[in-house]
Amino acid sequence: MTGSGILLVDKQGGWTSHDVVARTRRLAGTRKVGHAGTLDPMATGLLILGLNSSTRLLTYIVGTDKEYRATIRLGATTTTDDAEGDILVQAPAAAVGAITDDAVADGIAALTGEIEQIPSAVSAIKVDGKRAYARVRAGEEVVLAARPVTISEFELLGTTRLDGAVDLDVRVVCSSGTYIRSLARDLGAGLGVGGHLTALRRTRVGPFSVEDARPIDDIDPADRLIPAAEAASILFERFELSDQQAIDLMHGKRIHVPDRENGGGVPVAAVSPTGHLVGLIEFRGKEARSLVNFPTDEIATA
Secondary structure (H helix, E strand, O other), X not given: OXXXXXXXXXXXXXXXXXXXXXXXXXXXXXXXXXXXXXXXXXXXXXXEEEEHHHHHHHHHHHOOOEEEXXXXXXXXXXXXXXXXXXXXXXXXXHHHHOOOHHXXXXXXXXXXXXXXXXXXXXXXXXXXXXXXXXXXXXXXXXXXXXXXXXXXXXXXXXXXXXXXXXXXXXXXXXXXXXXXXXXXXXXXXXXXXOEEEEEEEEEEEOOEEHHHOEOHHHOOHHHHOEEHHHHHHHHOEEEEOOHXXXXXXHXXXXXXXXXXXXXXXXXXXXXXXXXXXXXXXXXXXXXXXXXXXXXXXXXXXX
């Protein structure tokens, strides 16, 4: 069985995130596989998987910021806010052709920063215990509440004017929970012609880049696995434990670090002298307690 760690997968189009997880379970010989944030089947790019006890790290990865490359088509709305849905309203070609570069720039600026965003009705958000997209497919009308998100960067990379449509290639850096489909919808709505997403690629999740990922068919989990200690040390400050400190933490005890100042509640990766992740700890003054421990059997064999 493959040890504990994370895999960086470059998801191909047409695959669901669950498809990638299922394939990884077979390749790695373990049922303990999870992912840090779903990608729609249409989307490609970085999908981060946690194997075995490293699924415990996924909670901390999910909340990091994300970077995407996308293509937004102005001129039509769809049932799903992307190209996989049916067209609802097609704007007149003259109206689309009249959109100026300045208007596009103003529309992008209006959607940059801290905004309130209504997620797509076909998102995976649960409504009374059932996924929103499942309710939509069952014929229900679903209207989700707006939620605050942060769009740190919304950059226009290129514009292609087509017959009756305008394609915008963009780069977006955003907080966790942002829907790029909703950005496409809202940009088109603000310009009065409608809009939807035709391409989406996730290029970064927190400190992890798609440049370091591989397609699932090209991955041997044993070779590509980033060990838990290394992954945690990329995410957080690394604290080297003594043998006794490692033992104490594994037994649920607090450890005292005389030369340590208050850590402000930020997780720290606690690594044993043998180089294995004992867990994530939190400093309060000169003492640290465990936030999450990693199994001792995996520490011995990872």
